[in-house]
Amino acid sequence: MWAIEDCRHVSGRLEEALIVTGERVVRVAPKLMAGARRGGRERGKSDPIDALAVARAALREGIETLPMAELEGQSLELRLLLDHREDIVAQRSDEQRRLRWHLHALQLGDDVPVGALDRKVWIDRVARRLARQPQDARVRIARELLRSIAVKTRQARQLEREIAVLVADQAPQLLDQPGCGPLxxxxxxxxxxxxGRFxxxxxxxxxxxxxxxxxxxxRRDRHRxxxxxNRQLNCALHRWAVTAGRVDPATRDYLARKQAEGKTRMEALRSxxxxxxxxxxxxxxQPTPTATPLDTALALT
Structure with missing residues (x-):
């Protein structure tokens, strides 16, 4: 059994080499090593010290409680495409903010709705307004930002279509759930x-x-x-919960029932x-699921 610190951008190739040869590998979250480092006799940081901290943390937590490492195939491809799309969207958002400041200074964007600068109708409309202005430095910068936003919007939508095809092939059962879209x-x-890692x-x-x-x-029994x-996974579950609470009647009833029990809206969403x-x-x-329907499962919870 091999225990490896969960920093896959560094340890991914080592994990792959071990798994291919038939070894079992578990991943140890870096935060679990802090106590092992503090309790060690030898101070400082080095590869041997880190290796010992990983081993102690794995034994303390219990090997069977830690997630197993697996060869990443299509799931890795999905994650890479998602990360690339999110980078593009983040860059586009930054350019949209800068463009809005320029439009505000030019008095050309007061009627542009919030979140509209990735829609073709508004991109074309703003482009026509800028084309009619004297082509000073601010206008040229605004036009360049607008062109970049249009390109990034097309790239993001192309990636969304590619991701939707992949996820429909890998996990169509998730797409059948209310509130769980392709992304x-x-x-x-x-x-x-x-x-299977869990x-x-x-x-x-x-x-x-x-x-x-x-x-x-x-005598006070509570949880916090x-x-x-994994905050990325937590965020995905949160989006699923919020969207299902908006579009699915059974989920709305579940949230209302939890709130009637005295929970706040956020506590109900956590449940x-x-x-x-x-x-x-x-x-x-279960690639071909026969699980209890979501509305029935929520009613029993």
């Missing part, structure tokens, strides 16, 4: 990277940061929010996210 499903598939849905929920942490004392875990983590784990473990 959310792709994020789940890419970040989970093989449901022995139970509880372990997946803990890795996603949607399992509540016990914070009881004396987990701010750790739903924990349920959706269980749902995703079961669906991804």
């Amino acid at each position: 959310t499903a792709a994020k789940l598939v890419g970040e989970i990277a093989g449901p 022995a139970s849905d509880a372990k997946l929920a803990r890795m996603a940061g949607v399992a509540p942490i016990p914070a009881s004392s004396g 929010l987990d701010r750790g875990g 739903l996210k924990r349920h959706l983590a269980r749902r995703a784990w079961r669906l991804l473990n």
